[in-house]
Amino acid sequence: MKYFWNLFKNIDRALVILPLCFALISIVMISSTASEGHFVFNKYVTIQIVAYFLGFAAIALVLLIDYKVFENWERPLYITSVLVLLTVYIPHLGVEQYGSRAWINLGIMNFQPSEIVKITFVILLALYFRRNHDNLWSYKGVLMSALYASPFIVIVLKEDLGGAIVLCFIWLAMVFYAGIDYRILGKFSCLFAISLPIVYRFMASHQKERIDAFLHPTNLGLGGNYQVWQSKVAIGSGGFFGKGLFQGTQKELKFVPVQKSDFIYSVIVEELGMIGGAVVILLYAIFLYRIAKIAYNAKDDFGALIAVGFIGMFGFQVFENIAMTMGIMPVTGITLPFISYGGSSVLANLIALGLILNVGIRSKIINF
Template sequence: MLSRRLLRNLDFMVIIVTAIIILISLLIIGSATHINSPSEDRYWYVQRQGIFALVNVVIVFIMLHFDYKSLERFGPLLYGLNLIILLAVMFVGQSALGAQRWIQIGPISIQPSEFSKLILIISLASLLDKKTGKLNSFKEILPVFFYVGVPFLLVLKQPDLGTSLVFLAILFGMLFVAGISTKYLFMIFSAGVAILPIFWHFLKDYQKMRLTVFIDPNVDPLGSGYHIIQSKIAIGSGMLFGKGLFEGTQSQLNFLPENHTDFIFAVIGEELGFVGAVIVLLLYFILLYRGIKIAGMAKDNFGTLLATGIVAMLTFHILVNVGMTAGIMPVTGIPLPLMSYGVSALTTNMISLGILLNIYMRRQKILF
């Protein structure tokens, strides 16, 4: 059992903000899907998301009983398991929307690439904990890139460019905290920019079109550019205070695709307006700020690296998702943390926040 002293050391700000975001999510998902429910129950999506949110609360509570430090010794094992699961997707995975990313387990579709982000954070933190302060030569740095490069390529093969980019955000965030030389960091970044034209040739046709319509959505207004155009219309029409819940025309009349998953922020902009969107972004800012504070207060380097990886993952998701709905980022299919509908993404985010709570709760040596 958890001691009262440990419970008193919980970060209640993270808990409260997370609960508020999930409640807003259920309201928006209900508004976005009540007309197009796959069953006779108009709130099927809301009920499903709510049930899995409660299940994840239980999982997080169980996680708090174990010291996060115990995760470090499982780093190599988790890394190997991650590769096996990602390889399994290539052979037994199901295809949807032009990508083979899901594994069907009974009535539940699992997206392994979502869980692979958290597994990468844990295994990479275990690796970098031993290399902290030593990342001052290519001999030390290149193995780290190879370590991340293998799952990166497996996810890119699905194809899932968005998740692959999340891997890079996690990698660079954790490398920075692990003390990589800024000289080498700049050289790696410059080399990455230099090979972008080569990388273009390896993209699928639909991925190239997504990048093209990012520059000009009207190149394909009824195809790849349709999402961006409708999303910008939805956000713009919300104006200051929005049209009200269940009153958004772009969402309710099915002009806005994927309105309960990738483009849920556009529904927020349309129905809750600028004020509602700012409140949601403020909640995310508080969550990320607390994550940074937790990273700084961790009792050991492994905890700092774990928290950094989680904050890097969440930050990238928020910036890219909000950016793509506003038309200032390419469409990548990255969900909005805790807000977009999806069992795999919700579970990954909840467990990640559970690890943050665990790190904060044990930020000092506490006697049991």
Template sequence: MKYFWNLFKNIDKILLFLPVCFALISIVMISSTASQGEFVFAKDVKIQFIAYLLGFCAMSCILLVDYKLFENWERPLYIGSIFLLLTVYIPGLGVEHYGARSWIDLKVVDFQPSEIVKITFVILMALYLSKNHDTLKTYKGVFRAGLYASPFIVIVLKEDLGGAIVLSVIWLAMIFYAGIDYKILGKSACVFVVALPIVYRFMASHQKERIDAFLHPDNLGLAGNYQVWQSKVAIGSGGFFGKGLFQGTQKELKFLPVQKSDFIYSVIVEELGMIGGALVIALYAVFLYKILKIAYNAKENYGALIAIGFIGMFGFQVFENIAMTLGAMPVTGITLPFISYGGSSVVANMIALGFILNVGIRSKLINF
């Protein structure tokens, strides 16, 4: 009993409370996409609610296990994560949604392996960089760090451009914190920019279409531009105070696409106005700040790197999704963490939060 009391006493209460706020926003807004004028406990709402329950249970289990135990699981985690990503290619198991083959059919629900692999990727990179951070002062060391991460990024890139970008941002955030030589980082960035046309050539056709659409925003014939145009109309029509909860017309008339996932922020701003949108951004800002504080107070590099990895993951996803709805970033299918519809995403995000809180708890002097 004392063990559980020590856990609760040392946990970051605000960071624990914020997902409850996100869950309420998510469930209400997903219900709004399914109805007009009132709250409806629709099928998608039920699935999201169950996902949150499962997520809280998973988070609680993670809190009970010292994150340092994962230091002994590096090899099985690495191999298991690669295998999990490849399951989408098993005939009869892998399925395609929105042009991306990144899901597996579990009959009851579809599951996205890359969501769980984002978590194991952070753990694995934290393990690798905590042992090899001194090598990042050399090109050879940075190359090896890239080689270590490349199987995950390459496999996910073939499945889902957005997921691959998230993994790349996580990697960059973590090696930056681990102490990469800035000259090497700058030169590597230049090489990457020069190599972009080559990378573009090897992208899938639907991925190229999204890049082309972003570069030519006025061409509504390109895939993605119509969605962004309707998103901007919805956001603009919301004004300062919004049209009222459950009263969004762009949403109701189905002009706004993929309302419950990719463009849920557009629904929020249309119905709750700029005030509602700003409140959501403020909640995310507090969320990221609390994680940064845990990274700063971590007692060792491994724990700090875990927190930094998840800052990169959550921070980029929030930025990309909101910027995408405004036409400031390409449409990549990256959802709004904790709020967009998606069972795999919600459970994975709650597990990630479990690791973050785990680092925070065990960074304090507690007598277990």
């Protein structure tokens, strides 16, 4: 008992307080999308609250297990993660939602397997790069790391473009930290850019439509452009101080699409103004900074790589979600971490946070 008490004394309190702030923002803003002019305790709010309770319980459980235990689980974890991604294709279990078959039906809710696999993906890459970081100074070494990650990216890409891009950025952040030769990285980046037209040919029709819409933003006939336009109107109409909580008109009239998840930042800025939007960005900046501190102070490369992987995951998701609401990035269905509605997303993000805190509390000397 004293051992665990000493561990918990080392916890980064900011990384506990910040998710509570995100939870409050999330619950209030999801309620606001009910368009009743006041707080509404609907089923979406209920699911979000339950997800947060389960997520914080999961953090407590994750903290009890030394993260180094995963060092012995690489092969079964790799195989299991790939199989979990493939469950969406099991008849009567996998379901189609928002134009893609990326969910499984658990009865009480739909669950997105790729959310949990993002966590195991980070762990697996951390194990791989810790073992092979000396090989990253060669083309073969970088290519082998990409091949190691490719089954996850390819499976997710088939149905969820946004999820696949997140996995790519996790790989990029971790390979960068692991010590890749920058000249090799530059050449691989050029090769990737050249291959984009080929990748585009193999995308699903709804994925191609999102790319086309981004490249032709003035064509409101392309799917997604009208919604992005309405999102920008909502953000612009919020002004400096916003229209007031629960008072957003673009949201009220349902002009802003997918308000609870993809475009919740538009609702925040319309109602709370540029100040509210800036506060949210500041909270995320502090959140990422605290994770970076844990990565810097980690007692081993494995722990540091885990933290860096989650910086890549959270950092890109925050940037992409906010940028797409402003038309700066294409609409990919990536949600705003901790704030957007989604039980599987909230639960996975909190488990990821549990692993980050796990690295942090074990990076300090424990006195008995």
